[in-house]
Amino acid sequence: MDYLHESAVVIYRRRRRQRTVVTMTFVIGLCMATVLYAASYVQGWVGPPTPGSVANASCIDTANLPLRPGEVTVNVYNATKRTGLAGTAASSLRKQGFKVATIDNEPFGKTIAGIGEIRHGPSGIEGATLAATRLPGATLVQDDRMDASVDVVVGKKFKAFKVPPKAKVSKAAQPIPRC
Numbered sequence: 001m002d003y004l005h006e007s008a009v010v011i012y013r014r015r016r017r018q019r020t021v022v023t024m025t026f027v028i029g030l031c032m033a034t035v036l037y038a039a040s041y042v043q044g045w046v047g048p049p050t051p052g053s054v055a056n057a058s059c060i061d062t063a064n065l066p067l068r069p070g071e072v073t074v075n076v077y078n079a080t081k082r083t084g085l086a087g088t089a090a091s092s093l094r095k096q097g098f099k100v101a102t103i104d105n106e107p108f109g110k111t112i113a114g115i116g117e118i119r120h121g122p123s124g125i126e127g128a129t130l131a132a133t134r135l136p137g138a139t140l141v142q143d144d145r146m147d148a149s150v151d152v153v154v155g156k157k158f159k160a161f162k163v164p165p166k167a168k169v170s171k172a173a174q175p176i177p178r179c
Helices: 008-043 087-096 122-134
Strands: 073-078 099-105 116-120 139-142 150-154
Touching: 008 073, 073 087, 073 122, 087 150, 116 122, 122 139, 122 150
Parallel strands: 073 099, 073 150, 116 139
Antiparallel strands: 116 150
């Protein structure tokens, strides 16, 4: 009957090996399932469905439409010693349709001798160009900001913003929907 008697150490080692084999098999299977799912997701077999084209009678290509002042967020800063200049400039920009977020003195403490500066980040170049049409003679300065906001800094030679004339759009000049 000695052949049936095993020591506790031998039983512990055998069970430990069995647990290791089961655990490693499960981990390898899980890794293979993850790779298989990722490959099928990349191929488009699983995941969210791709949106189909929707037929719309009034579909207009909005990528080619010009940027409107209501789509531009502007911060107005005063770089002179004239009190209230930023507030006056901000109210003028509001009347033209711009969204004014901040009205304050120049945050960097710079004094601008010219008309002004228009500061923008890489994603705000279109808004800065639109603001530059309202402030001819201002210099465009690109900085490191990540949003599309535009800083309008008025200088010593600033008098007023230029108001563009309202253009009448004829029916012949309207874009033709491509659906």
